[in-house]
Amino acid sequence: MLEIRNLTKIYEDGTLAVDDVSFTVPDGEFLVVIGLSGSGKSTLLRCINRLIDPTEGEIIWNGIDLAKLEGDELRHARRKIGMVFQHFNLVDRSSVLTNILTGRLGYSKTWPTMLHRFPIEDREKAWQTLERLGIEDQAHKLARELSGGQQQRVGIARALMQDPELMLADEPVASLDPVLAHSILQHLEDLNQEDGLTIICSLHYLDLVQRYSTSVIGLKAGKLVYQGSKKDIRNMTDDEFKTIYGEEAIRISDTSLEGSLGEVVEQ
Amino acid sequence: MKSKKSQIYKEASTLPSIVPPWLAAVLSAIVPGLGQALARAVQRGLVIFFSFISIIGLLVWRFKDAAPRDEGVVDIVRKAFRLEPIFVLISILFVIFYIWIIIDAYQMAKIAGKPDKRKPIVVMVLLILVFFVIGWQIGQIDLYAFVTKFGDALPAISRVLWPWERAITYPEETWMGTAGLETPCDDTPPPPTEPLEDKPYLIVDPTCGTPSEQIDQEDGTIEVMPGTKLHVEGYNFTPEKEVEIWWKDPAISQFRHREGGDILRVIPDENGYFEEEITWPYRLIPDSYLEGGANWELQGRQVTTIGDWEFSxxxxxxxxxxxxxxxxxxxxxxxxxxxxxxxxxxxxxxxxxxxxxxxxxxxxxxxxxxxxxxxxxxxxxxxxxxxxxxxxxxxxxxxxxxxxxxxxxxxxxxxxxxxxxxxxxxxxxxxxxxxxxxxxxxxxxxxxxxxxxxxxxxxxxxxxxxxxxxxxxxxxxxxxxxxxxxxxxxxxxxxxxxxxxxxxxxxxxxxxxxxxx
Structure with a gap:
């Protein structure tokens, strides 16, 4: 179970990115974070695995406050938290296999990895993961030679190599077209349902939120403005929608088009 | 900052000239640009002044450079004009520029305070032209020489462009036949050379004699004593290939034989035989070498290539x-x-x-x-x-x-x-x-x-x-x-x-x- 208590992040330039946010994520949840660009979604996710150090607050995960960890303890905690990024953040000029094996770095001894040596079990695990995501024939290509959807699958595979208990996904489908977006989210859903992985995912498209989430939180200007279950989000009212996305936001609803049921357009 | 500057410029240009047009012209004739400056075109005046000064400076330098040994302005200018006609062109352009400055001062004073502005395009072109021609002179640009002397350089250039004859050589061997000589003649002159099989040799007649000599007379004249005439026959040389005649004197220094100033080269006939009349050359050795008889050697040298080519x-x-x-x-x-x-x-x-x-x-x-x-x-x-x-x-x-x-x-x-x-x-x-x-x-x-x-x-x-x-x-x-x-x-x-x-x-x-x- 992950419990965020009074989390606040103020950047050096004085920007208040996350403002006193508290919420709880039970294990096995598929939590979706919604909100406008700049509402603090990315900062919130990065505070959890401490890519960004929070200014105040506690992040209690399995009884440990992640916000207070340093050095090796922090790295050991990070190993159990996978992360998927909007722009995939693969090393373009390394092979797919190397990119995926990167996920094992936290578990490996430093010096062998300097020579790109990984234990045989790790390599086997890498192939299994590649197969699971259906990209085993891309293993020896360079990451940059892959299409966007394939790159994101490599991103997921890298996170899976960590044997994560928690998966953070920072707008994982924002750089992909709707069909690919579904395929990537289905992979995440599989992990959630079959492996019981807790997933915290920020999303923009409301139809995707309605389709995949088990619970939802909404951020606006760093503040938590909405909290609801899957059922709540299906019955979300326009007023609630506007609290999150602002007065100017309109809701496009076109039930005839699968894959783009609802979309937020900023005007 | 910029707007402030243009504001000042505007302010200044809307004011009338400080001096009347004729005075502006006279002042610019004395100090180029002063008339313009007083007609409230200060920038223009400064540009004119500094252009004028730098042209004058360059001209003084170039004229003195062209006529370094002359004194006095008139002499220097005359000489420079004669040596390098391009100075005439420079001077004409310079005078046009000077006249333009005076006229411009007059006109600037006249139109000062009025909205219409004169753009000095013509004079800018003139100014660039002046500097261009001076640059031409300083750079010693000589297109005529470039075109006419190009032909002289062609052999060298063609060798640079296609140097590959130099990349290979043929190993050479000197094929040499000799004959012995003695000076001065005594009772037992050396016998004629023994004929050889397969190898070239020379037969000289006579086998002794005296070298050519110059004797200083007491009255200061020089008397020339030609050396002994020698009849040289060569045998067994490679046919149709040039033979050079060389001498080896008693001091073992070797030199080519010259007949009438030219290096002597003979071509043997199809049997490898030649004959030639030569005069015993001057000696370069001191008299002491001649005492008690000294041995000279006459050589016929033939350079032949042997074997295949090789890299040079x-x-x-x-x-x-x-x-x-x-x-x-x-x-x-x-x-x-x-x-x-x-x-x-x-x-x-x-x-x-x-x-x-x-x-x-x-x-x-x-x-x-x-x-x-x-x-x-x-x-x-x-x-x-x-x-x-x-x-x-x-x-x-x-x-x-x-x-x-x-x-x-x-x-x-x-x-x-x-x-x-x-x-x-x-x-x-x-x-x-x-x-x-x-x-x-x-x-x-x-x-x-x-x-x-x-x-x-x-x-x-x-x-x-x-x-x-x-x-x-x-x-x-x-x-x-x-x-x-x-x-x-x-x-x-x-x-x-x-x-x-x-x-x-x-x-x-x-x-x-x-x-x-």
Missing amino acids: AELKMAIEKMIETIFIGMMATFFGIILALPFSFLAARNLMRANAFTLGIYYLVRGVLNIIRSIEPLIWAIIAIIIVGLGPFAGILALVVHSIAALGKLYSEAIESIDSGPIEAVTATGANWLQTIMYGVIPQIIPPFVSFTIYRWDINIRMSTVIGLVGGGGIGYLLTQWIRMLDYSAAGIAVWFIAITVALLDYISAEIRERFI
Whole structure:
């Protein structure tokens, strides 16, 4: 179970990115974070695995406050938290296999990895993961030679190599077209349902939120403005929608088009 | 700032002239530009004044340069006009410019305060023309000479363009027949030469005599005593191939025989036989050699090629020096990389902006690299030669210094432009600092580093050919030597090698770099 208590992040330039946010994520949840660009979604996710150090607050995960960890303890905690990024953040000029094996770095001894040596079990695990995501024939290509959807699958595979208990996904489908977006989210859903992985995912498209989430939180200007279950989000009212996305936001609803049921357009 | 300036300009131009037009013209005739300035066109006046002053300065210098030994303005000008007619053109343009200044002052004073402005396009063209013609004179540009003397240079140029006859040689052997002679004649002159089988020999008649001599008379005149006339017959020489007649005197110095001032060359007939009348030449040896009889030798020398062609010494030298050049470039690049790497991290803003101290180091390193880079490798080579002397090491040093600066800048820019995304992702997996550098940073900087390094290697090899010109070793050194010896064919070989190597390298480095970017 992950419990965020009074989390606040103020950047050096004085920007208040996350403002006193508290919420709880039970294990096995598929939590979706919604909100406008700049509402603090990315900062919130990065505070959890401490890519960004929070200014105040506690992040209690399995009884440990992640916000207070340093050095090796922090790295050991990070190993159990996978992360998927909007722009995939693969090393373009390394092979797919190397990119995926990167996920094992936290578990490996430093010096062998300097020579790109990984234990045989790790390599086997890498192939299994590649197969699971259906990209085993891309293993020896360079990451940059892959299409966007394939790159994101490599991103997921890298996170899976960590044997994560928690998966953070920072707008994982924002750089992909709707069909690919579904395929990537289905992979995440599989992990959630079959492996019981807790997933915290920020999303923009409301139809995707309605389709995949088990619970939802909404951020606006760093503040938590909405909290609801899957059922709540299906019955979300326009007023609630506007609290999150602002007065100017309109809701496009076109039930005839699968894959783009609802979309937020900023005007 | 700018708007304020234009405001002042506007204010000034709306005011009427301080002086009447005629006075402005007179003042500009005395001090060019003063009239314009007083007519409230201060900028225009300043431009005119400084243009005028600089033209006057240049003209005084050039006229004195053209007629250095003359005194007085009139003499100097007359002589300069006669020696270099281009001065007439310069003077005419200058006078036109001067007259224009006076007219312009008058008109500027007249229109001052009125909205219409005169744009000085014509005079700008005139001014540029004046400087252009002066530049032509200073540069000693002589298109006539370029065209007419081009023909004289053609043989040399054609040898540079196609030097390959010089690339091969045929080994030569000197085929020699001799006959002995004695001076002065005594009771037992040497016997005539014994005929030989298969080998050339000479038979001289008589076998003794006296060399030509000049005797100083008491009245100061010189009496010439021609030497003994000799009838020379040659046998067994290679038919139809030129034979040179040489002498070996008692001091064993050897010299060509000259008959009437020209070197004597004879062509044997189809049997290898020739005959020739020659006069015993002057002696260069002191009298003491003649006492008690001295032996001379007459030689018939025939140079023949034997065997197959082989590569010439020049070609071998060019190849050796070309290889040396490539290695100079390689070693310079190698040391350049090693030394540039630490600097590149210090000169990367994204790594150094953490605090004021590191930022200070950043600016310092950047500044030093920029200064080093702005000094030509040729200058560094001259400095290096002072320290370590002529040779490849000086060239390497010069290129290393320049490479550090150039690579340091390129590397640091590559570091500055890396994507933070992969670093973030690797950090998120729980990797430690070293692993993050190895997996997040290095894969990103290796391709540009390799690319820049190969590019630098390419440049260094091209530059090492130039650095050789000042004595930094390699093929450039050879090239200057051959050019100074007027051996244009050999120089042509060097030029060809440089061209081929540079072209090949260009291609190879482009190919390799393409794979890395």
